[in-house]
Amino acid sequence: MSFRIVLDFNTFHSHKCLGIEHFSFAVDFDHIKIDSESLHSSLTLEGERTKQEDHDGKLHGADDVCSGSNKLLGTANSRTTDDIFNLAPGSSNASFLGNVDFGSYSQGFCTTDIGVDLSFTGGHNVAFDQKESKLMISSSTGSSGCSGSATACLDDENMSDNRPVKRKRLSSCSSSKTNSEHNESRIVLFNEGNRGDTLVTEKRLRKPPRRYSEESVEQKSRSNSKKSAPRASKDKSRPSESHKHQWQKKLKAAPVVYKDKSFNGGCIQVPFGLPIEESHSAKKIICWEPEEIKENRILCIKDKNDVESFSAESEDENTEDECATKVYNAQKGNSRRKHHISWTLSEVMKLIEGVSEYGVGRWTEIKRLQFSSSSHRTSVDLKDKWRNLLKASDTQLQNRRKVVVGRKQTSQQVPESVLCRVRELAAIYPYPRENKSKNLCSAPSSSSFKSTANNMLISLPTVM
DNA sequence: TTTAGGG
DNA sequence: CCCTAAA
Numbered sequence: 001m002s003f004r005i006v007l008d009f010n011t012f013h014s015h016k017c018l019g020i021e022h023f024s025f026a027v028d029f030d031h032i033k034i035d036s037e038s039l040h041s042s043l044t045l046e047g048e049r050t051k052q053e054d055h056d057g058k059l060h061g062a063d064d065v066c067s068g069s070n071k072l073l074g075t076a077n078s079r080t081t082d083d084i085f086n087l088a089p090g091s092s093n094a095s096f097l098g099n100v101d102f103g104s105y106s107q108g109f110c111t112t113d114i115g116v117d118l119s120f121t122g123g124h125n126v127a128f129d130q131k132e133s134k135l136m137i138s139s140s141t142g143s144s145g146c147s148g149s150a151t152a153c154l155d156d157e158n159m160s161d162n163r164p165v166k167r168k169r170l171s172s173c174s175s176s177k178t179n180s181e182h183n184e185s186r187i188v189l190f191n192e193g194n195r196g197d198t199l200v201t202e203k204r205l206r207k208p209p210r211r212y213s214e215e216s217v218e219q220k221s222r223s224n225s226k227k228s229a230p231r232a233s234k235d236k237s238r239p240s241e242s243h244k245h246q247w248q249k250k251l252k253a254a255p256v257v258y259k260d261k262s263f264n265g266g267c268i269q270v271p272f273g274l275p276i277e278e279s280h281s282a283k284k285i286i287c288w289e290p291e292e293i294k295e296n297r298i299l300c301i302k303d304k305n306d307v308e309s310f311s312a313e314s315e316d317e318n319t320e321d322e323c324a325t326k327v328y329n330a331q332k333g334n335s336r337r338k339h340h341i342s343w344t345l346s347e348v349m350k351l352i353e354g355v356s357e358y359g360v361g362r363w364t365e366i367k368r369l370q371f372s373s374s375s376h377r378t379s380v381d382l383k384d385k386w387r388n389l390l391k392a393s394d395t396q397l398q399n400r401r402k403v404v405v406g407r408k409q410t411s412q413q414v415p416e417s418v419l420c421r422v423r424e425l426a427a428i429y430p431y432p433r434e435n436k437s438k439n440l441c442s443a444p445s446s447s448s449f450k451s452t453a454n455n456m457l458i459s460l461p462t463v464m
Numbered sequence: 465t466t467t468a469g470g471g
Numbered sequence: 472c473c474c475t476a477a478a
Contacts, residue, residue, distance in 0.1 A: 338472065364466065383467070384472070467478080 341376060343385055348414060351382055351389070352421050360386065360429035390426050393419035 354366030363379035371377045
């Protein structure tokens with residue numbers, strides 16, 4: 001016997017649900033005003049259906065709900081194919097705390113075989129307490145409203161052995177902020193029990209992100225190739241997991257994925273953790289980070305701690321770097337692409353200093369000596385940044401000549417004087433290819449160099 | 465592994 | 472930032 005519960009806080013398509021057999025549930029809303037009208041109608045509908053189709057069906061607490069209380073208890077004991085409870089949260093709710101309790105009502109569920117498939121956006125957090133067999137849904141966002149979906153599976157151990165449960169997502173969730181007025185909460189109960197076949201055809205509605213497909217292809221090709229470069233270890237973290245990890249770690253969302261043998265070893269997936277108060281989050285955090293990445297990070301950090309010149313840096317610069325490092329560490333294991341950490345002025349200065357000291361192209365040297373304290377910023381990053389600085393300084397120069405009014409992006413982040421310094425260094429240490437194209441001022445020799453050098457030397461004192 | 469350069 | 476070729 002297998003039950004699946006879908007909580008859908010999105011705008012809904014109407015999902016067909018399978019029948020419910022001997023299933024009890026309780027929904028508890030602690031901090032929610034429930035729109036009595038819509039809830040009433042829904043419950044009435046449900047009540048009628050229950051009565052019509054199963055005389056044993058009971059519906060507890062309907063009075064409470066309709067009178068505005070925050071409690072909804074129910075026992076669904078029917079075989080309907082479309083059991084849907086609609087709960088419409090009131091308009092001005094800043095907080096939503098839902099609790100679907102299987103433990104106290106279910107009959108003979110095996111709580112060890114519980115899978116949860118959760119996906120929430122818009123400020124919800126979903127946690128599944130395995131001991132209590134409780135599915136906790138909480139939201140603490142005020143304005144963003146609620147949207148999202150949750151799917152939970154309870155599988156009877158006895159059944160799951162010979163009948164693998166089909167994974168299924170019934171709803172897609174949008175991250176768009178919606179008005180609370182328009183939110184609905186739908187609880188869909190259905191039984192997958194001997195009906196696995198009927199479910200097979202239903203596919204998840206949300207198509208995997210592009211990176212996912214890209215990477216799965218990539219993994220295939222990569223597994224065929226011989227090398228496992230350091231990057232390959234990064235790639236081993238599966239993207240879906242990466243995202244989960246990212247969200248969970250960053251937002252302290254509750255872990256909601258449990259392995260279920262009935263799922264053929266696969267995880268039920270896609271929790272979208274959302275910003276919630278820590279007190280709401282569950283206790284257990286599943287770490288998705290592959291060991292290798294952890295190790296790499298440790299090595300990396302160790303590496304950088306080789307007592308370097310960064311003691312010369314000002315304190316706030318160090319904290320800046322540490323901060324960025326933390327962010328980076330939090331993100332590193334999660335997605336293959338670093339989340340753009342913008343360069344601080346101090347970093348730019350360090351880069352410039354390094355270039356002036358070691359010359360352009362000695363990126364590893366510069367990284368080792370100037371960026372020892374920040375484990376992000378690889379030598380490649382330095383190179384890229386230098387290239388960008390060069391470009392910026394160039395455009396800045398052109399802008400200044402043209403007296404263009406619309407100077408925009410470049411000189412705002414990086415002070416003009418810094419760019420001048422960059423130009424100076426570019427003149428001294430010609431950057432391959434870059435200098436060729438901009439033959440105007442960066443020729444390292446003769447007259448053009450003099451003029452550029454003069455230009456910058458004026459502003460240099462302001463920089464250093 | 466590091467650099468250069470394209471995307 | 473990422474990716475890759477070349478050194």
